[in-house]
Amino acid sequence: MTDQPNGPSQLEPVLVVIPTYNERDNLGPIIERLHAVLPTTHVLVVDDGSPDGTGDLADAMAAADERVNVLHRTEKAGLGAAYVAGFGWALERDYAVIVEMDADGSHAPEDLPRLLDALKDADLVLGSRWVTGGKVVNWPVRREILSRGANLYSRLALGAKIHDITGGFRAYRRVVLEKLKLHNVASAGYCFQIDLAWRTVEAGFTVVEVPITFVDRVRGESKMSGNIVREALLRVTKWGLRRRGNQLKGLVRGKKA
Template sequence: MKALLIIPTYNEVENIQRLLDILLKGNQDLEILVLDDNSPDGTARVVKEMMEQETRIHLIERPGKMGLGSAYVTGFKYALQKDFEFIMEMDADFSHNPDDVPRLLEAAQKCDLVIGSRYSNGVNIINWPFKRLLISYFASKYVRIITSMPIKDPTGGFKCFRRKVLESINLDKILSDGYAFQIEMNFRAWAKGFRIKEVPIVFTERINGVSKMSRNIVWEAAWMVWHLQIRKMLGSLH
């Protein structure tokens, strides 16, 4: 099983070394690709130091903050070029529990896309303000209503793709970033008939560092679902 875990970073020096240590110790067959957007706090430097001792760590440095979606697209292309069968997404801030990685990989043996879901078994989020929790929960409902996707957590960023899913999608045509990127990738996979499974996880809001959430990310997600659904209806979603 050849698996690559993609981790975009920007100012994650407080988290990255501990996260990579835990991931590598708990997953002997896993390789990790860090995509750093020129973090001024030295995140890439820490990764480079770890690479001297661990060949399963890889790094792509980008010139500046270019967005979450473009980071993952870069990582997806790298994974396909290097012949990885399973390609995972994960946040760098411990909001996703590294102990859940084996669960997602195991589920991916029988599915094409596995989503670590905050909402598949109730609401499993720790340390979010009640207002943000409500917005996220009802945003997920909104996405399901507009798109008809049978996914309870369409904006979640803890996922595992089989390579055939990414091979079927024109990655150069991906339109969105942030939460909208997660929605778009799920929608494209679902529209192509791939098998999707949600695995319950507990999402814990970051303790170290600063959240990357912004109002623009929310608005992008709000209009993107209409754009995707209309293109699907017109037969122009490729």
């Protein structure tokens, strides 16, 4: 575990990175809710050239509120690339904590203070749907089965003792993102969440899970697709096989020693 300050108040300033693509109807309400519970928290909207005007709305919000910032990207290049760009922006400034949060309302800003509080004993805090106290609301059964199955498979393949490694509501200490090699993260979709959490574990950082209530979006369309699921399956399988291969090599070297 890294050296830790005594309490969340010493971890400020906090930046919440919110990637957007066609989230015009959702962006204003989610930032308003965030600032209602954490008035001093800054926001970075990373917009991938939304044709519905999300980027323009974000610019207007930034012009009216110094706590809101905008990073424009010219094309929809995937969730992972948007977060990596946002993390890079944060690391160029003095933020002590960088948070991932969706724009669609599925991640309740009201839960964020508990995630930040948990950072006093951790380097990465995951908002978890699948630990005791966590739950999902308005999800079809097939989505729940898919999510639980993906998390179980990832846990078995990677050996990471995390119940919700695919979740996208999380808070990182700055030191974690500084140490991880973000420039070689190739995961584009939701596999990015698995990738970063596993890299964090492999780097020796402490990861904890805090129960959250995940509410399915009520406006707009989900970005989940078959290609995203396939990417995650292929990459996790590859990482798992590599991990197993490294374990076998270690056993062979141990026997020869």
